[in-house]
Amino acid sequence: MQSVPSQAIRPLSLNASLSSYRLPIFHKFRIDSAIYRKSRNSPSFLTLRCCDGSSGGPVIAKPSWELRWNRGVQEPDEKVVALRRLFSKPGIGIDAYIIPSQDAHQSEFIAECYKRRAYISGFTGSAGTAVVTKDKTALWTDGRYFLQAEKQLSSSWILMRAGSLGVPTTNEWLNDVLAPGGRVGIDPFLFSHDAAEELKEAISKKKLELVYLYDLNLVDEIWKESRPKPPNKPIRVHEMKYAGLDVVCKLSSLRAELAGTVASAIVISMLDEVAWLLNLRGSDVPHSPVMYAYLIVEAEGAKLFVNESKLTPEVMDHLKNAGVELRPYDSILSDIKRLAAQGAHLWLDTSSVNAAIVETYKSALDKYRTNHRGRGKINNKQYDESNGLSSGPSGVYMRSPISLAKALKNPAELEGMQNCHLRDAAALARFWCWLEEEIHKNVKLTEVDVADKLLEFRSKEDSFLDTSFDTISGSGANGAVIHYRPEPENCSVVDPNKLFLLDSGAQYIDGTTDITRTVHFGEPTAREKECFTRVLKGHIALDQAVFPENTPGFVLDAFARSSLWKIGLDYRHGTGHGVGAALNVHEGPQSISYRYGNTTPLLKGMIVSNEPGYYEDHAFGIRIENLLCVQEINTPNRYGGIEYLGFEKLTFFPIQTKLVDLSLVSNDEIEWLNNYHSHVWEKLLKELGTLRVQYILHQLTVRRREQRQNSGSTSRLGRQAASVTDARGSSRRPSLSVYCPEMSTTAETERSTPTAQKGRRFGRNSDAGNSQKAVTETRVRPEYRSPAGATRAGHVLLLVHSHYSI
Incomplete structure (x- = not known):
């Protein structure tokens, strides 16, 4: 694996002039394309068998996925019946039909008119695959949506809990339920070429045939008049x-990449890649500022296929100045045929370009090839017969270079992300202030x-x-x-006596946000506090991780899960996803996940989420999420002469401390939380316009006196934690605190250095050994009391309500 050139990963400074910015946006970073393809030789799931003594042969137990939650099986609805009627029509002749979630661009979020799987099944989650045979209907989805x-x-419908023990894949299930010679139909626009090839190979083992229905989507046929119209919203220039x-x-950088291959053109179908490359934004897809379009970039020009x-x-002039021609959106296949007829050697990312x-x-x-065989002419200047393709050129099938270039944010993009996160945090503060008051008024x-x-x-x-996505607002x-x-x-009504999880985000002109907080408006149980604290410990561990360059995300996943694993708990989703800059809230190629197939390393300038969680079915859910930017860490040593990387926080909003079980956290973890909240105050006081908001932030970050006194008093873990000593041999543990300027009349002030932030700020490259300006941090004493009403300390007014006891 080749490392990124040193000049491409120098520390990013927001103070640097953009005119002097020389980051090559398309790196000579190559990974074997086979790594990115889904394994076609994955071991099948275990099949439960038992022996029947009477027959002497194996008896296959009824699979768990056939169970229907103790409900009677109903007749299929009229949509499924209508779909099945089409199976036997002339020119179709299929025994099963697969309906994926994606549109023709393999998008996660799609326009309403393309939500075919949701229409046919009633399941509205963003991930899932429906399969309809002549007598069965089944839907696969992952653990996020069970x-x-x-x-x-x-x-x-049969619910297939994908990834669970004993649950077959779509391919395995089709091989089980269809007779040899059966025909499986798909819309080839809705499958990436890799996915379609994997499906074709898997079902061929049962002698099943994959049928491409180019001209007809069967769900569209039955949807008809009620189907929403395709989006036609204006496109804007991204300044x-x-x-x-x-x-x-x-475009010049992309053409330089083309010149390094035998390709004469590249086909781009991912909507965020088209938007990023052309500095355009749209609103065709809910929550994602993209537009439906394809792009073909050639050595001498580019063509945008769009309505x-x-x-x-303004957009027309913008494209003309960049040398981009326009073509109708639906003419993409015609242009592909034209290029092939000229012998053009196309670069196609088969993991994303549709089949x-x-x-x-x-x-x-x-x-x-047939027409030119034996003529000795190849209509491609870059083609070299020494490569062994004597019959003519073929395609270049490897990952799009735009995916990685887009993930490495430049200084302007990082500045926009920082700024929008501060505005977003201010809005969140005002919102939580309102919500807290409404809840305590019993609204x-x-x-x-x-x-x-x-x-x-x-x-x-x-x-x-x-x-940036549908808000996840879940009580209990x-x-x-x-x-x-x-x-x-x-x-449901928000229950003040249960945990409340709020996962939300926003799209701003200059950036994209994604944040999750879990709170309790009453008194949390010991179980809730323990689970929350273990999730927080995982969040802190990942936030503080330092790792060598070229480390893939899956290596870091265990940092976030370790505390949960210690008591046999886990969560069914990845720990972190990439985030676009004023683009998709979920972005590749990077991720932090237990799925080790993604070997993309985390590189400077990438933005990822840090969102461990825990979910107790039918009880509560917990998740804590911040966005982080990968940055260089100035370590005292550089073993092997390589750089070491870490994370810089973009999200600044309090984490509710009354949910923290102090018996489970270390001194360093308490210090991390105190330092984080001090930075929250430092950044948000400039944004907040009302004193009430300052008060609510104070309430979120200050623990009640009785919680400090009682924490871990009867717990074995609590007694062990209380005996932990610091580096000076003292058994005194730091208390959770809040940064609140000019509170000297009611609080003690001490000078401390936020070690977790050392050398990890945008535009700052101080060595670990150098001195760093100390931050004034105010710690509210446990014995501090305030009467109901208002108390002024300096210029900060705290509105203390009678139902709070500090």
């Missing part, structure tokens, strides 16, 4: 002050009420565009549904 799918699927690099520069009615005069495009190219290229608020009010507060912030048991989406007709 509980949601249980609620939304009718009993005529240079936010983009950091102009389109000409990006021209979306283009404003319809790739198969169209291959078919047209075969015709070209009955539903989960939808809470989500709507948060949107109202965010929409008042400068440059707000949209939420609903918090255990990892991607829960409350609906007005069936949501």
